[in-house]
Amino acid sequence: MTRLFTGAAAAVTTPFIQGNVDYDSFKNHLIYLKKNRIQAFVINGTTGESSTLTKKEKATLLSIAIDVADGDIPVIAGTGSNNTADAIAHSQEAEKLGVDALLVITPYYNKTSQKGLLAHFTAIAEAVTIPIILYDVPARTGMTIAPETLEVLALKQPNIVGLKDAxxxxxxxxxxxxxxxxxxxxxxxxxxxALPFYALGGHGLISVLANALPKEYQEMYEAAQKYPKKAAEISHRLFPLVDALGVDVNPIPIKVLTSHLGFGDYSLRLPLVPLESAAQDVLTELFDHTRKDD
Structure with missing residues (x-):
């Protein structure tokens, strides 16, 4: 059985400098992730602030990721929208660029019914040939994918191969x-x-914190397959930092850590705004302490 990936993927951040995308820092971050055993790049997702990126910026980020991945790990493009026609266009453009798969969120704001979800995801799946991972994050969209809906989609659309369950x-x-x-x-x-998800048979994680700790998250996944006690130890060590990232909405806190690692300035696009300096210090000190214990 072949899966797109197993283990830890990074929902990659997008660095900015003076309001523009910092492509050099983005590339350096991807190189760091790949060297530290990340299993997939997820580009232009929520953590990548995709809703503020232009069409050209998204395409350039995907092209850089494809180049760095070099066929060794999959590049997964976030192409979802609450406008089905836009989602189809974005998905087709990403496929032409050469990505390995798509991540497609449920419609948000205008939302839809389960019948509408079937029609929405079916239209996108039939417009492309590459694999699709559905993305279910009701905290941001106000709706979720019902089991009955997933059953029909998985049965009738062979390129719908997975689901990101948030x-x-x-x-x-x-x-x-x-x-x-x-x-x-x-x-x-x-x-x-992540750990209880694996215990129930989950195949991996599309992670925020793996932007800063990719190796640790892959090690936890691998330990969970054979050495549950070791996996629990890793999870317990990472948890205080995971918990601390809840200080504000994603990706405001994680970009403190990617900046701390040298991958771009601590900069976000409105409507997101940076944390206060004291809160930034708490995160970086906790991060340094977590890495020291490694």
């Missing part, structure tokens, strides 16, 4: 697993639930 509901994961076969992949979208 519901935070492990019982919901059980319900979803029940309606698909073993070839379908489940990836957690919650760093704090």
């Amino acid at each position: 519901t935070g509901d492990l019982a919901h994961l059980n319900r979803l697993q029940y309606v698909v076969d073993d070839s379908f992949s489940f990836y957690s979208g919650n760093d704090d639930l």
Whole structure:
């Protein structure tokens, strides 16, 4: 059975300098992630501030990621929208650039029904040939994918191959697993639930904190397959930092750490604004302490 990836993928941040995308820092960050065992690049997602990026910026970021990945790990492009026609256009453009797969969120703001979800995801899946991972994050979209909906999509659309589950509901994961076969992949979208997600048969994590600690997150996944006590030790060591990232909405806190590592200025695009200096110091000190314990 071939999956797009197993283990830790990074939902990659987008660095800015004086309001513009810092492509050099972005490339250096990707090189760091790859050297430290990240299993996939997820580009132009929520953590990458995709809603503030232009079409040209998104394409350039994807091209850089494809170049750095060099066929060794998959590049997954966030192409979802609450406008189905836009999602199709973005998906087709990403496929032409040469990405390996797409990450497609449920519609937000205008939302839809489960019947609408079926039509939305079906239209996108039929417009491309590469694999699609559905993205379910009700805290941001106000809706979720029902098991019955996933069952139909997985059965009728062979290029819908996985789901990023950021519901935070492990019982919901059980319900979803029940309606698909073993070839379908489940990836957690919650760093704090990675270990219990793996224990329930999850295949990996699309992580925020892996932007700064890629090797540690891959090691935790691998330990979870054979050495649960070791995996728990890694999880316990990382948890205070994971918990501290909840100080503000993603990606405001994680960009403190990517900047601390030297991958661009600590800069965001409005409507996101930086943390106060004291809060930044708390995160960097905790990060340095976590790495020292490694």
